[in-house]
Amino acid sequence: xxxxxxxxxxxxxxxxxxxxxxxxxxxxxxxxxxxxxxxxxxxxxxxxxxxxxxxxxxxxxxxxxxxxxxxxxxxxxxxxxxxxxxxxxxxxxxxxxxxxxxxxxxxxxxxxxxxxxxxxxxxxxxxxxxxxxxxxxxxxxxxxxxxxxxxxxxxxxxxxxxxxxxxxxxxxxxxxxxxxxxxxxxxxxxxxxxxxxxxxxxxxxxxxxxxxxxxxxxxxxxxxxxxxxxxxxxxxxxxxxxxxxxxxxxxxxxxxxxxxxxxxxxxxxxxxxxxxxxxxxxxxxxxxxxxxxxxxxxxxxxxxxxxxxxxxxxxxxxxxxxxxxxxxxxxxxxxxxxxx
Numbered sequence: 001x002x003x004x005x006x007x008x009x010x011x012x013x014x015x016x017x018x019x020x021x022x023x024x025x026x027x028x029x030x031x032x033x034x035x036x037x038x039x040x041x042x043x044x045x046x047x048x049x050x051x052x053x054x055x056x057x058x059x060x061x062x063x064x065x066x067x068x069x070x071x072x073x074x075x076x077x078x079x080x081x082x083x084x085x086x087x088x089x090x091x092x093x094x095x096x097x098x099x100x101x102x103x104x105x106x107x108x109x110x111x112x113x114x115x116x117x118x119x120x121x122x123x124x125x126x127x128x129x130x131x132x133x134x135x136x137x138x139x140x141x142x143x144x145x146x147x148x149x150x151x152x153x154x155x156x157x158x159x160x161x162x163x164x165x166x167x168x169x170x171x172x173x174x175x176x177x178x179x180x181x182x183x184x185x186x187x188x189x190x191x192x193x194x195x196x197x198x199x200x201x202x203x204x205x206x207x208x209x210x211x212x213x214x215x216x217x218x219x220x221x222x223x224x225x226x227x228x229x230x231x232x233x234x235x236x237x238x239x240x241x242x243x244x245x246x247x248x249x250x251x252x253x254x255x256x257x258x259x260x261x262x263x264x265x266x267x268x269x270x271x272x273x274x275x276x277x278x279x280x281x282x283x284x285x286x287x288x289x290x291x292x293x294x295x296x297x298x299x300x301x302x303x304x305x306x307x308x309x310x311x312x313x314x315x316x317x318x319x320x321x322x323x324x325x326x327x328x329x330x331x332x333x334x335x336x337x338x339x340x
Contacts, residue, residue, distance in 0.1 A: 008063075059076070150256035259310045287300060
């Protein structure tokens with residue numbers, strides 16, 4: 001008989017937490033008991049899971065032990081993970097953390113199951129597995145199989161990130177501003193979530209700027225990619241917020257040690273796990289957020305060799321960053337963990 005687990009979801013009322021619950025249900029994850037957790041403000045609220053109502057409990061130091069939680073998904077922000085993950089670990093739970101707090105810490109695996117599933121075993125010591133940044137996840141899913149064939153030397157990536165990457169408040173800000181636009185009231189709409197108005201605009205600024213003039217989001221992609229792939233090739237990122245509700249897009253220019261072959265790259269990506277090839281430009285077939293939203297795959301297209309350097313391949317990829325870039329990846333980690 002398949003073992004079932006007591007599963008806690010910290011941040012159960014948030015966008016990623018809600019998606020984790022949805023995917024646990026869709027995947028028929030072996031949940032013996034669900035424990036939804038959130039802040040004191042959200043405790044007492046009701047959520048639905050597998051057609052049953054559950055009351056959200058407050059996240060405390062004792063709740064993990066008191067409820068017997070065996071697997072704890074954290075998606076309530078870095079400060080919450082910093083505060084309560086040690087208590088979850090001390091209680092004996094495996095923690096899968098969706099925040100940036102543990103990602104670059106020594107000894108804590110940073111995992112994308114399609115790329116480095118072997119690193120999950122490291123959590124037998126740490127009891128913590130970090131879930132990478134959403135933009136990193138879809139990128140390494142594409143890079144890893146190409147690296148095996150052609151050997152990457154450098155990656156330049158520009159992201160086109162949906163407002164849902166900033167949570168529910170980001171989505172609400174875009175919707176409100178678009179409503180104001182059609183009511184001819186947009187100029188009175190002050191931005192709160194983003195640095196500037198997001199409606200009918202593009203903002204080349206996600207997270208805070210660092211001393212090197214890259215943003216923290218851009219540096220996450222650089223550092224996390226090499227940790228996940230166990231590589232040290234050069235990466236540069238430019239992360240941009242666009243007025244799309246959901247699913248991130250990325251333009252990738254990849255330089256390889258070996259000459260690139262677009263047809264071979266298509267074949268490799270077509271056969272890679274959880275990647276869908278959409279690459280028929282003559283039929284206007286290429287990935288868009290409309291394709292990816294509410295799915296568990298990364299969509300790839302516009303694959304072409306550079307006109308001037310045959311070692312460079314350009315491509316475009318899109319994925320639902322709430323699912324592929326967060327919740328689905330977290331659940332896939334848990335599924336791999338219970339197979340160990």
